[in-house]
Amino acid sequence: MKFKEMPYERVDFEQVEKDMRALMEEFDSAADGKEQFAVHEKYYELTDRVRTQMTIAKIRYDGDTADEFYSRENDYYNEKKPIYCNLVLEYEKRLSASPFRDFLEEKIGPVAFKNLDLARRSMDEKLIPLMQEANALATEYSKLIAGARIDFDGRELNLSLLRPYLVHSDRNIRAEAYRKQSEFFTANGDRLDEIYDSLVKNRTAQAKMMGYENYLELGYLRMQRNCYGPGDVEAFRRQVKEDFVPFAEKLHDRRRERLGLEKLSYMDEGVYYPGGNPAPWGTPQEILAAGQKMYGELSPETREFYDFMMENELFDVFGRKSKRAGGYMTYMPVYNSPFVFANFNGTSGDVDVITHECGHAFQGYLSGKDPIREHSDITMETAEIHSMSMEFFACQWMPLFFGEEAGKYTRMHLEDSAIFIPYGCMVDEFQHIVYENPDMTPSERHGAWLALEKEYRPHRDYSGNEFFEKGGFWQKQQHIYVSPFYYIEYSLAQTCALQYKVWMDEDFQGAWESYLKLCRLSASDFFTNMLDQVGLMSPFRPGCMKNIVEKLEKYVK
Numbered sequence: 001m002k003f004k005e006m007p008y009e010r011v012d013f014e015q016v017e018k019d020m021r022a023l024m025e026e027f028d029s030a031a032d033g034k035e036q037f038a039v040h041e042k043y044y045e046l047t048d049r050v051r052t053q054m055t056i057a058k059i060r061y062d063g064d065t066a067d068e069f070y071s072r073e074n075d076y077y078n079e080k081k082p083i084y085c086n087l088v089l090e091y092e093k094r095l096s097a098s099p100f101r102d103f104l105e106e107k108i109g110p111v112a113f114k115n116l117d118l119a120r121r122s123m124d125e126k127l128i129p130l131m132q133e134a135n136a137l138a139t140e141y142s143k144l145i146a147g148a149r150i151d152f153d154g155r156e157l158n159l160s161l162l163r164p165y166l167v168h169s170d171r172n173i174r175a176e177a178y179r180k181q182s183e184f185f186t187a188n189g190d191r192l193d194e195i196y197d198s199l200v201k202n203r204t205a206q207a208k209m210m211g212y213e214n215y216l217e218l219g220y221l222r223m224q225r226n227c228y229g230p231g232d233v234e235a236f237r238r239q240v241k242e243d244f245v246p247f248a249e250k251l252h253d254r255r256r257e258r259l260g261l262e263k264l265s266y267m268d269e270g271v272y273y274p275g276g277n278p279a280p281w282g283t284p285q286e287i288l289a290a291g292q293k294m295y296g297e298l299s300p301e302t303r304e305f306y307d308f309m310m311e312n313e314l315f316d317v318f319g320r321k322s323k324r325a326g327g328y329m330t331y332m333p334v335y336n337s338p339f340v341f342a343n344f345n346g347t348s349g350d351v352d353v354i355t356h357e358c359g360h361a362f363q364g365y366l367s368g369k370d371p372i373r374e375h376s377d378i379t380m381e382t383a384e385i386h387s388m389s390m391e392f393f394a395c396q397w398m399p400l401f402f403g404e405e406a407g408k409y410t411r412m413h414l415e416d417s418a419i420f421i422p423y424g425c426m427v428d429e430f431q432h433i434v435y436e437n438p439d440m441t442p443s444e445r446h447g448a449w450l451a452l453e454k455e456y457r458p459h460r461d462y463s464g465n466e467f468f469e470k471g472g473f474w475q476k477q478q479h480i481y482v483s484p485f486y487y488i489e490y491s492l493a494q495t496c497a498l499q500y501k502v503w504m505d506e507d508f509q510g511a512w513e514s515y516l517k518l519c520r521l522s523a524s525d526f527f528t529n530m531l532d533q534v535g536l537m538s539p540f541r542p543g544c545m546k547n548i549v550e551k552l553e554k555y556v557k
Helices: 013-031 031-063 068-096 101-108 112-118 123-147 159-166 169-185 189-209 215-222 228-260 286-300 300-311 351-366 380-393 401-436 442-456 477-480 488-506 508-521 525-536 544-556
Strands: 148-151 155-157 317-319 328-332 337-344
Touching: 013 031, 013 068, 031 068, 031 101, 031 337, 068 112, 068 123, 068 525, 101 328, 112 477, 123 189, 123 215, 123 477, 148 169, 159 169, 169 189, 189 215, 189 351, 189 401, 189 442, 189 477, 189 525, 215 300, 215 401, 228 401, 228 442, 228 488, 228 544, 286 300, 286 351, 286 401, 286 442, 300 337, 300 351, 328 351, 337 351, 351 380, 351 401, 351 508, 380 488, 401 442, 401 477, 401 488, 488 508, 488 544, 508 525
Parallel strands: 317 337
Antiparallel strands: 148 155, 328 337
16 A cells, blocks of 8 residues: 555554453463464554554654644654553563463564563653653654754755755855854754753653663663673773774775865765765656666565565655654554655765665565564664665665766765764763763763764864864754664664675675575574674674774775
8 A cells, every 4th residue: 555545543542442451351361372372463453553553643744744733643642652652561561471471482482572571671650751751852852953944055954955065065065054054053052952951851760760770771671672781882882992993083084185185174074075975866766766676686575675665655755844854764564564764865865765774674574574573673783784784785786876976985885884883882872971970961961972072083173163162963963862872773783784795795695695584583583693693793792893894904905
């Protein structure tokens, strides 16, 4: 079914509660594990319907945040979702405590039951008012960012549509675009600080109500970190600082020389070539069509997936004034339909959507065919391997998008992928600092960001930009506000994707078969176990980053 034809009806949570409680009674009275699993399949059907309607509403609201109807629907779900989550948890507690757990665990898998334990420790009915308040604050942030109106080049632009000017080949245009962007953030800086301060205090209060010292432990539970903890992440970040940051700095210096500059300024960060970055040659429609040719040739599985996406119009990639910034993939289980949301703006980022978000969507399409819904409940570091690795598998088809500049794009993409890893770690460590010290003032948070810049991106020069000089860059990073602790996953996944890059250059088919296996494993096993199964080195293993740097050096030379 085409997305525009999918019917929407507001979820009646009073009826959902009645249906759920009926299922609980049926589950409790079941005579054996087989009967309980039959009830659980009814639970899949009910939660699939709820999730699908909520997802349709979210996509349509994000597509036009000024739409009054879907704005009201978004507010409704912000209020009701914590109540629904608590209801789901009540059901899941029965699943976890079942006298027939051995039978159920054999059907569903041990990972699901570990996740049930994490969910039980991360949610309680008493948190609902605080969760509703946090949802409203996160929505306010997203609306504020989406509502940016910037007069530039004779047009009124939002932040996404301003992006091409931030990477323009003319340095004066870049400087002016950054000035305009910074004016917006400076004008809204006090409110952005207030929103984040309220979010930190809110989440800290949730953690204390659950008996935790601060939000760190609760945040890890909510991210379903089921096979590693803060100590593992800290050790990974240490490897990045010691072994990878020096390598990334060499890449920055190589780019500085290429651009003919004595020193890189903040306004040069997104630019890789003197004449500007390679841009896709086609219209958005032609880019989508080129994607269909690429996935048609990559494998039978990707051909089936992308044809399904195109036939059912499961892309919204056109930039609009009131459209939410950023991009994502989401999923509607009733229709086994992934959906890709993005904001095309004429830069190479448009092609990254066709590779990165479609990597997510491809895996979602595959795992959606698994009748065990818990197998689709992947943790984010695994999910990001699917997307970031697809970016590399797609590289040989880049002439479809960039013509003669395809080689430039693939070199830029490799450098950009590598230099991202320190940034991803910096965002993560910043959040650790903030939530371990929830009483920090806004000024202290900005200072903490600047201190981390010196460790992870020592080349950075913000001279002349007051907003960046005071440590405000992080306020552009939506994850910090909306999805706490969701960011280290990108660095972990990029570490694995770079391993696939080296592997595919030596044996493309072998690397692709490993990737397909990882996609199909989905969440049927733990992250670190799955890496072993598909032949990748865990980022947590001592020496991993040093090993990757040694293999990547040949590309730099």
